Amino acid sequence: MEQERLARRAAVAIGMSLALIAGIGVGTLYLGLTRFNHPALSQFPVQGIDVSHHQGEIDWARMAQRPRLRFAYIKASEGATLRDPRFIANWSGASRAGVVPGAYHFFTLCRSGVKQAENFVGAMAQVRGPMLPPAVNLEFGGNCSKRPTQDVFRAELLAFSVVVESALRCRPIFYVTPEFHGAYVAGRLDGPAIWLRNIYRMSEGRGEDWLFWQFANRGRMKGVTGFVDLDVFHGNTADFERLQCDRHTPSSGRSI
Structure with a gap:
């Protein structure tokens, strides 16, 4: 006992x-x-963040003291009408601090691609010069409940991309979560225009077929209160320089 x-x-x-x-x-x-991921500078020399108004007022000069901070994707708009109230301030702050900026749009499944593109392009009206390719945020989290067919989704995303590329003279890239990738993107958008989100491991065995990787969603950096998303670019410094767009540089059409 x-x-x-x-x-x-x-x-x-x-x-x-x-x-x-x-x-x-x-x-x-x-x-x-x-966190699960700690990508080394030796493997990913170009690292950055993505931010929105949720980070509040950012001290970009202080953040830029971090040697590995090379770029920042900044939320510009969402759906057909919403615009991020911190977009212009964040863009200006990043540019002044020497951080290469890029803009992203949160794509909703409940509004037309053309209307969303017009909203995004309108939000971008005040920015000029070198920038990262515009990014389209594709995820279910925070989205509406509507679930269109793959063909309908593809048509709306194509309509969005055509308007954006024509206006900004730069091909969009596509941020995708694993869940959204499986439902709508796999076999259709895989390739060098993909920005992967995976906070548990790298790229889910997709080899070379991605451009950016969001490896953490609760990062901490001096200059920002609270958490910030952490990202890396899939390439070296020269590749990163070639990736940058200019609004006055013409671009060719694309298909999705």
Whole structure:
């Protein structure tokens, strides 16, 4: 009996210890103190962030003191009418600090591609000069409940891309979450225009077929309050320089 009682106590103690360890692990992940991915500068020399009004007022000069911060994707718009209130301030701050800016649009499944493109282009009206390709944020989180067929989605995204490329003279790229990739993107948009989101591991075995990788969503950096998304570019510095667009540089058409 005594041995059984001691065994039960030991089992309970071990269980509590494991639960405590697991809780600490989850807590440190939630607080941004640890993360799954730590891409090395030797492998990914061009690293950056993506931000929106959720980060509040950003001290770009302080952030730019971090040697690995080379670029920032900044939210410009969402759907057919919404515009990020911090877009121009973030764009100007990043540019002044020597951080290469790029703009992204949150694509909703409930509005037409053309109307969304007009909203995005309107938000971009005040920016000029070198920039990263415009990005289209494709994910279910924060989106509407509508789920169009793949053909309908493809047509709306193509309509969006045609308007944006014509106005900005730069081909869009596509930010996709794993869930959205499986539902709408796999086999259709795979390739060098993809910006992957995977905070658990790198690129899910897709080899060379991606351009950017969002590897963390709870990063911490001096100059910004709270969390910030962390990203890397898939290439070297020369590749990154060639990627940059200028609004006055003509571009050719594309298909999706």
